[in-house]
Amino acid sequence: MTPTTTETLRSRAGGLKLWLERYPFLPALIIVVALLALNGAFSPNSLSYRSLTGLLSTYMALIMLAIAQTYVVSAGDIDLSAGATLSLVNVAIVVLMEKWGGGAGAVVGAMLSGILLGLICGVINGIVVATLRLQAIVATFATSIFFTGIALYVMPVAGTPAPALFWRTYGGRLLGLPFVFYVLAALALLLFLLSRTRLVTQLLAVGDDQQAAYQTGLPVVLVRVKGYALCGLFSALAAFCLTGDTASGDPLVGGKMTLYSVAAVVLGGSALAGGWTTVVGSLLGALTIGLVNSLVFFMGTPSEWQNFVQGLAILLVLMAGVLAGRRARA
Amino acid sequence: MSKLKMNGVSKAYGATLALRRGDLEIAAGEVHVLMGSNGSGKSTLCKIIAGSVRPDGGEILIDGRTATITGPQSARAQGIGIFYQELSLAGHRSVEENICLAMLPVRAGMFIDRAALKARAARYIDLFAGVSGDGFAAETLVGNLRADQRQLVEIMKALASEAPILIFDEPTSALDRAQVDRFFDILRGLKSDGRGIIFISHRMDEITAIGDRVTIIRDGETIKTLNLNETDPGAVIRLMVGGAGDMPASRSSAPAVASFSTGAAMTVDKLSGAGFRNVSFEVAKGEILGLGGLHGQGQSAVLRAIFGAGAITSGGIRIGGDHFDAKSPRDAIRRGCAYVSGDRGRDGVIAGRPIIENVTPIHYLRDRLMIAHPSSLREKAMPALAAMHTKFASLLHPINSLSGGNQQKVIIARWLIDRPDVLLLDDPTKGIDLSAKADLFALIRQLAADGLGILLYSSEDAELLGNANRILVFNGGSVTRELIGEDRTRYNLYQAAYEAA
Numbered sequence: 001m002t003p004t005t006t007e008t009l010r011s012r013a014g015g016l017k018l019w020l021e022r023y024p025f026l027p028a029l030i031i032v033v034a035l036l037a038l039n040g041a042f043s044p045n046s047l048s049y050r051s052l053t054g055l056l057s058t059y060m061a062l063i064m065l066a067i068a069q070t071y072v073v074s075a076g077d078i079d080l081s082a083g084a085t086l087s088l089v090n091v092a093i094v095v096l097m098e099k100w101g102g103g104a105g106a107v108v109g110a111m112l113s114g115i116l117l118g119l120i121c122g123v124i125n126g127i128v129v130a131t132l133r134l135q136a137i138v139a140t141f142a143t144s145i146f147f148t149g150i151a152l153y154v155m156p157v158a159g160t161p162a163p164a165l166f167w168r169t170y171g172g173r174l175l176g177l178p179f180v181f182y183v184l185a186a187l188a189l190l191l192f193l194l195s196r197t198r199l200v201t202q203l204l205a206v207g208d209d210q211q212a213a214y215q216t217g218l219p220v221v222l223v224r225v226k227g228y229a230l231c232g233l234f235s236a237l238a239a240f241c242l243t244g245d246t247a248s249g250d251p252l253v254g255g256k257m258t259l260y261s262v263a264a265v266v267l268g269g270s271a272l273a274g275g276w277t278t279v280v281g282s283l284l285g286a287l288t289i290g291l292v293n294s295l296v297f298f299m300g301t302p303s304e305w306q307n308f309v310q311g312l313a314i315l316l317v318l319m320a321g322v323l324a325g326r327r328a329r330a
Numbered sequence: 331m332s333k334l335k336m337n338g339v340s341k342a343y344g345a346t347l348a349l350r351r352g353d354l355e356i357a358a359g360e361v362h363v364l365m366g367s368n369g370s371g372k373s374t375l376c377k378i379i380a381g382s383v384r385p386d387g388g389e390i391l392i393d394g395r396t397a398t399i400t401g402p403q404s405a406r407a408q409g410i411g412i413f414y415q416e417l418s419l420a421g422h423r424s425v426e427e428n429i430c431l432a433m434l435p436v437r438a439g440m441f442i443d444r445a446a447l448k449a450r451a452a453r454y455i456d457l458f459a460g461v462s463g464d465g466f467a468a469e470t471l472v473g474n475l476r477a478d479q480r481q482l483v484e485i486m487k488a489l490a491s492e493a494p495i496l497i498f499d500e501p502t503s504a505l506d507r508a509q510v511d512r513f514f515d516i517l518r519g520l521k522s523d524g525r526g527i528i529f530i531s532h533r534m535d536e537i538t539a540i541g542d543r544v545t546i547i548r549d550g551e552t553i554k555t556l557n558l559n560e561t562d563p564g565a566v567i568r569l570m571v572g573g574a575g576d577m578p579a580s581r582s583s584a585p586a587v588a589s590f591s592t593g594a595a596m597t598v599d600k601l602s603g604a605g606f607r608n609v610s611f612e613v614a615k616g617e618i619l620g621l622g623g624l625h626g627q628g629q630s631a632v633l634r635a636i637f638g639a640g641a642i643t644s645g646g647i648r649i650g651g652d653h654f655d656a657k658s659p660r661d662a663i664r665r666g667c668a669y670v671s672g673d674r675g676r677d678g679v680i681a682g683r684p685i686i687e688n689v690t691p692i693h694y695l696r697d698r699l700m701i702a703h704p705s706s707l708r709e710k711a712m713p714a715l716a717a718m719h720t721k722f723a724s725l726l727h728p729i730n731s732l733s734g735g736n737q738q739k740v741i742i743a744r745w746l747i748d749r750p751d752v753l754l755l756d757d758p759t760k761g762i763d764l765s766a767k768a769d770l771f772a773l774i775r776q777l778a779a780d781g782l783g784i785l786l787y788s789s790e791d792a793e794l795l796g797n798a799n800r801i802l803v804f805n806g807g808s809v810t811r812e813l814i815g816e817d818r819t820r821y822n823l824y825q826a827a828y829e830a831a
Binding site: 208212214216218219 | 403436
């Protein structure tokens, strides 16, 4: 009898491992559900349709930024300038929309310019890191200062408002549904399409083992530059969401979001070393951070202790996720 | 006309010549075997053809036309496919993705055509149907496969290049009999298609089974090309060894040995673990016991396991009379075991720190030193460094300012302050110059004469033959032969190493 028991145990553990391999974001999903439940326990109102929509529109920018980060992490790189890129695009589109009159044409024109700007920032990072072979952490830290410098030149002080058309659309409703739901649906479609591209597989292969990828004949440098370009693109999208949420330009707004985006990637179940990432996990990771923040608020933590509790909670969530993953893989 | 021709191709890494002169000609429809000992330049030669190493000189002709190979991508485009000895797989990608990774089939210019990818990969997976083992499927992640299965994936990946010139650098080292047979059937098929195949293996029986011609490489130089059906294994080994092959290790180089009567320094009994099994031996005090054989046959694994840095599944070790089972290197050091690795960067050097800090860590550990006075440390460090003839400007210079040989001397010196009972040397002379080697071996003999038991693994056979009292030849993770006294010849060493496992 004993052998059969161990056999089934092993196959069950193997089954869990298989599930985790196919859906590496499962632990993150469980944590999000648990945090939702906790939020509900402390304040039932926080689970209302209205507050969940609010949560989503506030944290959509971080979700986008975490996804941006995921693509560079896939290739074993990192981008510490993602937040600065976000800031730069934020101030640039606000200034452009104001300059061009704030109409529908101005909004679309500014957004296209913003996407182009994000791509340029990404390509600059890619060239610095992959072509010039500088250390990703330090090089993108340097470009982040550089991008912030340009953002401060474009808008020296925070506060220029975005046109009403822009933020009313983002915060409003379309055909009876909140606009962020459409953003989320569009994002889901975009992520699905991207997951099917050759580029994403190549990014992951490079992140797995760069030397092996090179020896296989992959254009490693080009692939890494494209990864950074993708990161720039999503940083620009993050800037749109942020502008929609805050309705104004701020040259320093993205600075502290960078490390939150890295944290979200890890919380989501991706390996920071590269080769093993999940964009859905990063989305959930960003939501986790949002939910922790709202939980700290709803628990009635005194304001001077909020940072302390926030940090502690993120550490706990990280530990829970890592332990779950390790046990399932063992 | 030859498919591939190399004329005088050379490659140097810094001062080391990896390939002095490579001349090679591959005809269509032949399996051309490359043979040579560890570090003779076979892999470098292959990597030059495959574009992952750029040659310093010489020319390469493909189908009679001069070819410029700028990288792996360009080599592929010019019809060269390769199996890398160290494999080139992405562990988190599936088997089928790995097989097609170099040329992922796409639709609309960017989306992976899953159906086409599956179909293409299935062609190569089916070639090994029945022998690829349990748990091998197109969707399995490569990281979850066994070593032999990973090797099969790398073979499939090389085959999927459909290149007219195929290079297989030790493709069979982890495969079992049935897998090798299937692979050879495939190779015969490719031969009849008129492909040119370069094949490297260390198993003589495989070479005679599949090879048409053989080119022997010795010390970075292609020596001679022979037809395999007109020659015998003995002749090939003699060519690999060079003129001095039949001579026993010269008597003058035999180590100065203290009397063995003082007893065993270390006894290893039926030791098994990751990468080795059932290894037993005894090292007497004052003896240098050599571990020989091809690279990666378990020699390093045994040494690391004894030192507590690798897993032991069964068996026992005794140092002196005491039972010895170090759980960590820290434990092993405290109990009088020393280990010097050839991989200084990974296992030895504390990069960027002063020489004195690099000489004293073992002393800290063994004396449980908490606070040390620099001048008293200096007194302990200087004689140890002097014993090694180490050249350095001052004890406070960073270790990186030294040459590789002098760095290794510093690493060895750290074990001389508090004498260990057993010294494990894991290819200690890798990448260091000749005079440093001479100093090093003079010291090792001195240590043996002082009564230490020394285990020496070296990838250079001359070092083993010149310094070891006995040589255990490793093959496939266990000791297959012991060479004592007059038997310690290059020829015997090679023959034992190249025997079919």
